[in-house]
Amino acid sequence: MSSGGAAARSGEGSPGEGAFVPSALGTREHWDAVYERELQTFQEYGDTGEIWFGEESMNRLIRWMQKHKIPLDASVLDIGTGNGVFLVELAKFGFSNITGIDYSPSAIQLSGSIIEKEGLSNIKLKVEDFLDLSTKLSGFHICIDKGTFDAISLNPDNAIEKRKQYVKSLSRVLKVKGFFLITSCNWTKEELLNEFSEGFELFEELPTPKFSFGGRSGNSVAALVFQKMSSGEAAESSSSLLSSPIVYRN
Numbered sequence: 437m438s439s440g441g442a443a444a445r446s447g448e449g450s451p452g453e454g455a456f457v458p459s460a461l462g463t464r465e466h467w468d469a470v471y472e473r474e475l476q477t478f479q480e481y482g483d484t485g486e487i488w489f490g491e492e493s494m495n496r497l498i499r500w501m502q503k504h505k506i507p508l509d510a511s512v513l514d515i516g517t518g519n520g521v522f523l524v525e526l527a528k529f530g531f532s533n534i535t536g537i538d539y540s541p542s543a544i545q546l547s548g549s550i551i552e553k554e555g556l557s558n559i560k561l562k563v564e565d566f567l568d569l570s571t572k573l574s575g576f577h578i579c580i581d582k583g584t585f586d587a588i589s590l591n592p593d594n595a596i597e598k599r600k601q602y603v604k605s606l607s608r609v610l611k612v613k614g615f616f617l618i619t620s621c622n623w624t625k626e627e628l629l630n631e632f633s634e635g636f637e638l639f640e641e642l643p644t645p646k647f648s649f650g651g652r653s654g655n656s657v658a659a660l661v662f663q664k665m666s667s668g669e670a671a672e673s674s675s676s677l678l679s680s681p682i683v684y685r686n
């Protein structure tokens with residue numbers, strides 16, 4: 437996976453299992469090494485490092501929040517914040533209740549340094565493994581994921597279980613009727629609908645640039661907004677899911 441490309445598919449696994457070739461990009465060691473390097477570069481040259489999916493991916497999310505008049509005091513959680521540049525953009529836009537978590541201590545240290553250099557306060561940062569939340573993180577109105585679910589899907593150690601745990605953690609931290617904004621280069625819209633079918637429903641698909649390859653055109657990046665259903669709605673929709681099509685992969 438990179439901000440411009442998708443991870444390789446293994447071609448194995450039963451339908452819907454999402455069989456990616458496991459990769460170092462799914463491990464904490466990888467991200468620790470990345471952000472240690474980026475932290476050093478920031479300290480030496482002031483370069484904030486890579487913005488996953490580019491500037492436009494941040495603008496797209498902020499435009500959506502603006503269009504839907506999300507109040508500036510809404511609580512926002514950035515899951516796997518990396519260098520925290522999206523937190524900076526949210527704060528500059530006026531959001532005042534923002535939290536960034538990442539399981540890499542170097543990522544959180546880098547985010548803290550960038551936020552400090554920008555002269556911003558009121559942004560909460562925490563070293564947290566989203567799959568093993570240690571504190572009482574809950575009650576968020578908005579959760580953002582830019583590339584983190586993608587990274588987790590590449591974990592060499594039981595990625596299927598980790599994806600299930602991700603959905604459980606998301607249910608725990610997001611308020612009922614809260615929004616989950618995910619940007620992914622490894623999963624298609626249909627696959628994401630399948631991954632988040634329990635307890636979440638699609639609210640909107642955000643337009644992303646298309647690319648052509650071998651005469652076929654498609655989206656290289658999927659950006660979707662889900663809304664968390666109440667438990668009553670979720671039960672109703674799970675019975676109707678029985679009649680919905682299953683996504684098969686080659």
Ligand SMILES: C[S@@+](CC[C@H](N)C(=O)[O-])C[C@H]1O[C@@H](n2cnc3c(N)ncnc32)[C@H](O)[C@@H]1O
Binds near residue numbers: 584
């Ligand atoms: C592809 S990077 C994206 C970083 C950032 N969201 C961005 O858009 O620039 C994936 C991030 O997810 C973090 N991450 C991966 N698994 C995680 C987990 N289980 N808990 C918290 N953070 C995780 C990594 O440390 C890394 O910062």
